[in-house]
Amino acid sequence: MPEATRAPAHDATEARLDALVAGLTLREKVGQLNQRLLGWQAVERVGGGYRLTDTFHAEVERWGGLGALYGLFRADAWSGRDWETGVLPQDRAEVAALVADAVRAASSHGIGALVVEEAPHGHQALGGPLLPTNLAVGSAWDPDLFAEAAEAVSALLRADGVHLALVSALDLLRDPRWGRSEECFSEDPDLSAALAAALVEGMQGTDRARVRAGEGVGVVLKHLAGQGEGVGGRNGHSASLGPRDLAALHLRAARAGVDAGALGLMAAYNDIDGIPCLANAGLLTGTLRDDWGFDGLVMADGKAVDRLVEILGEPRAAAAAALSAGVDLSLWDESYTRLEEAVDDDPALHGAIDAACRRVLRVKAELGLLGDAVDGGRPAARDRVDLADRALGLSEALAERSAVLLRRGPLPWAPREGARWVVAGPHADLATSLLGDYVPPLRPDEAVSVAQALEGRLAPDGADVALVPGVPAADDLRGADVVVAVVGGTSHREPDEQFADNGASAGATAADCGEGVDRADLRLPAGQDGFLRRLRGEVDAVDAGHAGDGGRRPWLVAVVVAGRPYDLSGVLATADAVLLAWYPGPRGGRALARLLVGDAQPVGRLPVTLPAGTGVVPARWNERMTPDGVYHDAPTAALATVGAGSGYxxxxxxxxxxxxxxxxxxxxxxxxxxxxxxxxxxxxxxxxxxxxxxxxxxxxxxxxxxxxxxxxxxxxxxxxxxxxxxxxxxxxxxxxxxxxxxxxxxxxxxxxxxxxxxxxxxxxxxxx
Structure with missing residues (x-):
């Protein structure tokens, strides 16, 4: 910022940061750069209350304070926190205050800790409001509605004492074999950029106003950069990108987020042309800070700095490489705890540590966490019940507007007395199939399945809804008007599954999507194409004398719940109508029921290409040369492409x-x-x-x-x-x-x- 245009408040903040950095010891500075502790290990429920653990106190004592605390409220299969052991919704502000007071008391300068939480599509905590996954948000093509939903989630996060939310927003879905496809808005950089900007504006407010007012959280956008271009759709693998495609495709959303004022970005696991993102000074310093003017912090992905040890052979070297490239804050790494030793080896690292510490403290200043803050970073008083209700209402609105009608057929089929609906399929009665990855355990009343939602919607009108397990036989379909087959996939993971050290799946799992669940085969999992063919045969076997109202065989409607673009050739060849929902969230079952009966119409449009087979991928709408007419055995590469979908x-x-x-x-x-x-x-x-x-x-x-x-x-x-x-x-x-x-x-x-x-x-x- 030119000297003549600096505001007095800006100068005062910079002077305060100068003095603060100068007054910290090397140990305290390094402590500000560490986010090593898994937050759910920092507190435990004791009787009717909570206490800080010895593990937490040891970490705070070690650094004379704390830079950031990740996942204090995280609850899921990996953390092992559930409704019996995790922090309850109504207690979160109290627990956050407990942590804040302890960290400030241990800091010689009264510096608070950043409370950092996962919120890829809502807060990953008990009772946290969940939104549809990003792929669903992309299907809605509605940045304004998304900004409103993000603002509602952000308000509740801040009311609970959270400061930074880690939110997926930068990855492009360039290969549907990638398990994290659901975290992408689109394969298109411009749609992704519009939604990334909407996310930041919604959570932080214009010019970060909601953050400074204590009414919103700062956003750490992940992941920078090119992670969706991993070779073969393999998670965290190399991205073979030149500078043109990197800038035109994978940096567009990041630039939009930075221009909107994002307080943080997360450096990705992958490398670009052989250089790991979190050791890429040209990306993290040259592009991000020098070219774009980014003034927030850069966080490493979980354990990512430690992965550099495989390349450099030594934790101190790994820490020095990431720090020198522009990483300010680690995540669970041991390597960053060795920065003091690294300085002994290379005293020139002092300057890099000061610069990184200053950037972390600048973000803390925005959030009221420095020693002279009157409120200690406390959030504005808000009614969390009202906030949660508003967030869930917007979640349902997004779910409704994101479903894509690929084939209309007989839809909508209005409810009427005496009508009979049969619901079948492996995901018909599984509410967890609607949620996606990075979700907490839900109470039974927090989400309903498609079958439950249809029953709730149709029963008051005198219609009959029958849930039939397996493949319904012709006798099960007697008198049916509509057969709804709910097929697709799930990212749901159970506590007894194996997890990698960063929480990704690492072994056998029932999930067929999500982090660590890349797939080589894009057909519907578990033989569901065969299920639909058998069901079609049973539907066709219903004779006219046992058909539903109107004397015709039942209509077969396929509802596809998915977190990645599957090859839906079999579905489109079998069903009379096809409705696609990208993990629509806890209210998704209700939204889908409303669409099927005509209470609302599907207005979602594809944000990605649906491949015509596994062998044609990657196939994107914006290739320089079309993939159609190339493969002799698959002349058409796409079943449908970006923008496809219809309404009523x-x-x-x-x-x-x-x-x-x-x-x-x-x-x-x-x-x-x-x-x-x-x-x-x-x-x-x-x-x-x-x-x-x-x-x-x-x-x-x-x-x-x-x-x-x-x-x-x-x-x-x-x-x-x-x-x-x-x-x-x-x-x-x-x-x-x-x-x-x-x-x-x-x-x-x-x-x-x-x-x-x-x-x-x-x-x-x-x-x-």
Whole structure:
């Protein structure tokens, strides 16, 4: 910041940080950089209360305070904390205060500890509000709704005494074999960037205002960078990326998050072109700080610094490499505890330690955790019950708006007296299948399955809902109107499973998605394609005399619950209607029931490509060259691609205009709402995502299609509307044209299943 434009408050903070860093001993500085302790080991329930453990006191005494405490409230199969042993929701603020007071008392300067919690899609704590997974959020194409949901979760986190939330937001789903696909918003960098910015704005407020007011938490966005490009979809493996693709694809969301004010970023496990991300000074210092002006902290992923020992041979060298590259705060590492010894070997590390300590303390200053803070970083007083209810309501809204209708068939099938629904499939009555990875144990009333939700919705109307285990026989289907088959996958893990030292799956598991659960086969797991074929045969075997109302065989509706893009060829070949839900969260069963019966319509659109087979992946919508027509045994690589999906009414493209403005383009798109057929006439509005796709020409670089702008539109059947989208110049045209090249852009407007392309020049010349 130029000297003349510095605000007095900024100068005062910097002066305070100068004095504080100068007054700390080397041991205290290193302590500020360590986040070694697993937080659930810091406190234990005793009778009706809680006490800090000897392990916690030893760690605080060792450093004369504490930099950060991870997972104080984490509850899941790995931590072993549940409703009998974990911190109860109503007690979290009390326990956080217990920790805060102990750390401040041990610090010679009264510096508090950062309380850091996992919140990839809601708080991973008992009773913590859970949202649909990121892949579902991407399907909603609704940054405003997501920002509102993130704000609600953030408010509850801060009310519970949390300061930083670790939130997945930066990974692109570039290979569906990767187990962490569910943590990605999209395969597209622009959609991901819009949602990353919405997340930061929602949790932290504009210019971090909610953080400073004690009403929100700081965000640590993970993971930087390129983790979704791991070779073969293998978790944490090398990303073979050049600087162009790294910047254009995998850094776009990170830049959007930094521009929105994110207080932290997490360095990823993987390497890029052989250099581990957390030892990549060009990335963590050159790009992040020097080029982008990032002023927050960089955290290592769990045990990631210790993994450098395999390369460098010694913990001190591993710590020095990460520190020198720009890592400020470790996570569970032993190597960072050796930084004092590393300084003995290389006194020049003193400066790097001071710089990292200063960055950690600057974040603490934002959160009121320095010694002269009056409130000691205490959150603003909020009603946590109201906050939780609001967060769950928004979770259900996101779940409803994220489901993707791949085939409409007879839907919606309205409830009516005497109708009979049969629900079957391996995930029909499993509420845990709706949740995704990184979730706490839920009480029975915190989530309902699809079968339970349908029963609750249809019973008051006099309809019968029968849950049939296994493959229903024709006799089970007598008189049925609709058969709902709930298939797909789960990330649910049991306490008796094996876990790696970072909490990832490390052995046999019932999960087929989640961290540590990469898959080589993208067909539905456990032979579910065969299940659907057998069910189709039984449905077809129902004779006319035993059919449901209307005298026809039952409709077969497939509800696919998933955390990755499966090969759904078998599902689409078998079912009359297909509804896809990406782990929609604890209220997902209710949302899906509402969509099936027509209380609402599906408005989700794919944020990823659905592959036509395992052998064609990776296959992305924005490849430089299309994968279609390449494989002789699989000429079509995709079953459906980004933007696909339909509703119970349609939006048609009437026409569009483009004009140059401020060097960029303004695109005006005229649309028309249209009614659609089906078992029940939908009388509500139609919704669609209007997209502007550009493919720039004029430089030597072989460009790819880019999602330059998008917006949702809602119109009633017969109603017209105009959607205005702006494409900035740097997204519309190449910045550095090659000599004699014709600078122009192929611009495509996409509305639902219809698209139109034109070629435009910087002056927005008419179509050629």
């Amino acid at each position: 009414a349609d939006v048609g493209l009437l026409g569009w205009r483009v004009a140059a403005r401020d060097g960029g383009l303004v695109v005006e798109v005229d649309v028309l709402g249209r009614a659609a057929g089906g078992a029940v006439a939908w009388t509500g509005p139609a919704e669609e995502v209007v997209r502007v796709v550009v493919r720039r020409r004029g430089s030597l670089e072989w460009t790819r299609p880019e999602l330059a702008a998008f917006a949702r539109v809602r119109v009633r059947p017969g109603e017209r509307a105009t959607v205005v989208l702006t494409v900035p110049r740097d997204r519309a045209f190449v910045a550095e044209p090659a000599p004699l090249a014709l600078v122009e852009t192929d611009l495509t407007v996409v509305v639902g299943t219809r698209s139109e392309r034109r070629t435009v020049a910087p002056e927005a010349a008419p179509a050629r």
